[in-house]
Amino acid sequence: MNIEDLKKGLLEGNTRYLAKSITLIETTNLSKRENADRLLNSILPYTGKSLRIGISGVPGVGKSTFIETFGKFLTSIGKKVAVLAVDPSSKISGGSILGDKTRMQELSKDANAFIRPSPSGESLGGVARKTRESILLCEAAGYDVVIVETVGVGQSEIAVASMVDCFVLLQLPGAGDELQGIKKGIMEISDIILINKAEADNKPKALLAKKQIENALHILKPRADKWQVRVLLVSALKNEGIEAFWKTLRYFETHMKNNGLFFEKRKEQSVDWMYKLLNDEIMRIFKSNENVKKKLPDYIENVKSGKENPASATKKLIAEFFKDNHN
Numbered sequence: 001m002n003i004e005d006l007k008k009g010l011l012e013g014n015t016r017y018l019a020k021s022i023t024l025i026e027t028t029n030l031s032k033r034e035n036a037d038r039l040l041n042s043i044l045p046y047t048g049k050s051l052r053i054g055i056s057g058v059p060g061v062g063k064s065t066f067i068e069t070f071g072k073f074l075t076s077i078g079k080k081v082a083v084l085a086v087d088p089s090s091k092i093s094g095g096s097i098l099g100d101k102t103r104m105q106e107l108s109k110d111a112n113a114f115i116r117p118s119p120s121g122e123s124l125g126g127v128a129r130k131t132r133e134s135i136l137l138c139e140a141a142g143y144d145v146v147i148v149e150t151v152g153v154g155q156s157e158i159a160v161a162s163m164v165d166c167f168v169l170l171q172l173p174g175a176g177d178e179l180q181g182i183k184k185g186i187m188e189i190s191d192i193i194l195i196n197k198a199e200a201d202n203k204p205k206a207l208l209a210k211k212q213i214e215n216a217l218h219i220l221k222p223r224a225d226k227w228q229v230r231v232l233l234v235s236a237l238k239n240e241g242i243e244a245f246w247k248t249l250r251y252f253e254t255h256m257k258n259n260g261l262f263f264e265k266r267k268e269q270s271v272d273w274m275y276k277l278l279n280d281e282i283m284r285i286f287k288s289n290e291n292v293k294k295k296l297p298d299y300i301e302n303v304k305s306g307k308e309n310p311a312s313a314t315k316k317l318i319a320e321f322f323k324d325n326h327n
């Protein structure tokens with residue numbers, strides 16, 4: 001399929017063309033990558049109009065149930081919602097679970113919802129390298145809200161926070177008793193914290209957790225200037241607190257735009273991403289150099305055995321690279 005046809009179908013909101021576009025940008029084939037870049041550049045004028053939300057939380061917190069409930073709420077008020085769910089790839093087989101459509105059966109049937117599980121591959125912390133570009137494709141296809149679901153609490157959260165407008169952390173009732181188990185860095189990058197499963201017998205524990213988390217937040221530096229992190233109670237199972245969460249999200253968006261921070265952050269994110277891609281490309285070119293390929297195994301062994309320190313090995317490898325690259 002040529003790029004113009006792909007672009008036309010994408011801009012018409014055809015989910016088949018959106019899926020094909022995401023498959024194209026996920027390719028590692030260099031010749032196809034050129035087509036992917038052409039497609040991305042051509043659709044840039046049609047991007048940027050969605051609200052980008054990152055959602056994370058420890059396994060068992062109910063991320064998938066919450067996203068499905070929230071997604072159904074969004075489509076019920078006339079919004080189109082895309083869910084980009086990053087699945088953990090196996091280090092041994094390279095396989096990936098890719099089970100999000102199974103876990104979000106109701107939402108996957110909704111005509112105004114699009115769910116795309118992507119294997120994390122070798123990306124740091126399990127974040128699919130192409131997630132940022134997939135967000136742009138979803139925006140070009142007319143989706144109002146793009147949700148990025150992460151694997152769990154860890155380095156992937158830092159990466160997701162750098163590509164979304166609002167980062168949401170899901171917590172369990174009783175989390176207040178385990179505050180020492182919440183990484184400070186994850187709390188600092190959160191814009192909204194939701195305590196899920198706040199129903200029935202869990203309600204008192206959820207209220208206590210809310211109070212304790214709010215107290216902890218006072219001693220942490222907030223992610224966004226002029227924004228005090230909100231802590232809300234929700235029940236994805238009972239469909240409670242979802243509308244209040246949406247109102248808080250819209251207030252966050254308005255607040256950030258009124259203070260000139262919303263689009264400024266997006267610009268900074270784009271530049272940061274350019275540098276990340278630049279680093280990746282430089283490393284790819286470096287590793288493909290014939291001199292480096294020959295010498296790299298020896299230097300790795302020397303560093304492992306303690307015969308040479310990493311800094312010295314790095315300098316020598318760079319010298320090997322520039323042997324045939326004087327100009």
